[in-house]
Amino acid sequence: MISLIKKIGRTALGIKIRSLSGFKPILFNLNFINKSLSVSDAFCWRTDNNFKTFFKFTDLLKFFYNTQDTAVDLIFYNYKNIKIKEYRISNLKLSNEIIIDKEFLGGIEDYGTFYIYHNKIEEIKKKIIISNRCYVGFSKNDQLPSFLHGNTLVSYVKNNENNVVKDKMIINTSIFMNQIYRIQNYFHKLDKVELFFCNPSSSKIKFKINNIFQSLNTGHSIIINATNFDHINIRSNCHFLRPLIFSYKKNFIDVYHG
């Protein structure tokens, strides 16, 4: 009986029911991908409050598949999911770095998300799916940036008459706010704590942080002050909702994913 239920749970209908109900959902749904793709995390950027964001990435196609003349497209959105910049980097080295500051973003002092997609993936003669987890560093007041790796698989690119468009289908939501994520750290003796959330799904998400209600439309992001909490419990309808954590003490900061 149990094996029959497990078999049903693995069918397309079963996966849909698990997703909608939030009962043992698949965190990253990649089953629908049937061609070569470059999958991106939703990376966070900040230029508010004297922040600069450093972004480091490897040319995966050159590194793994020896593809030449590669390029990546970076697409930047503000916290309301409005596209503010597209940026192509060609002549890639194996390891690459850019600095995202207010000058790079045309004077914008704000925060939001960005995505990286590798070009030329279609030239490889077999189906490959790559995900560049990359490293993002946050520097405040021009001090040493605090680096962390990518947080979660979010979107893949599809070509649309040579325009790069963002598509989001990897992380799903359930009908109920029954997904619990409790951050496994104790927040004490800190001057300030901020949680940086972005909505990684294609639906509006609702969530509670220690019973404080929030909602985010798709692609939107928000920075929430959590200084008064010593523990952080997130209840949501999103199958994978994990914030970046900015901890402050005196003039030092520590940034990591929760």
Add this chain to the structure above:
Amino acid sequence: MNFFFGIKTNDLNCDITIPRFQNHGKVDLENIVFQAKINLNKWIIQKAQYKENKNFFFINNNYIDNEIIFFLAKEKEILKYKKTDYQNILDLNKFTDTQPAFRANLKIFNKFGGFSSYQSEYPYSMIEKQGNILSPLSSLGNSTASENKLFIRNIYVKPIKKKFDIYFLDIKKKKILFKKEILTNTTNEIKIEKKYIKPDIFLYTNDYIGIPLFVSLKDHHISFEHTHPPHEYIISEDKFKTVAQLKREIHDIINKKNW
């Protein structure tokens, strides 16, 4: 089952905060923190030294070194070690087998107030394996920092402290630039000179795997993060074949002793 470890250096201290709860909220109050350390070719298992509250265990710098590993278990589960004559690290329970991964906070800090941390774990599946680490140095090495350190943490199932080699390689020129012997079951510290923080330079280990941890220091500020293994960048079915081919090519550089 996940394990936790620390870092001990002259200029950095370290704290580990281990939650009593899974990230979906489930708690098991019977679990406590044990530690394992090698002595005379056996694993010595004992209750760790820690403070606690209802949600966390706190292990401070005084009880951390570069050899001890920590894990959550029940008193009665530890008895299983006797049956193996303390010759293997054991996969005692499933409490830390969660998705997303069960993690502890590993924080390093200096006497000036600088601090940096990440949510850390060393899964049992890695403990049983031998292999290689391959990781770019410039992803987390910072050429504008005053100092860059690399820590390679290996945990191996057997109670052995065996030497193995770490290399810095220019994979474009296919040249070895740096070589050092490090130890299994140890957090190994390696200073990264700035001349090695370049796009084509990668670290590579022979024989044993582990977690590469990068620390950058400047004006008392600290950045601390780990890199991922290469197969995590490929989602398609070719991932292990593609990474194995790449590692074979890199292993050729080592075999040819091409300095």
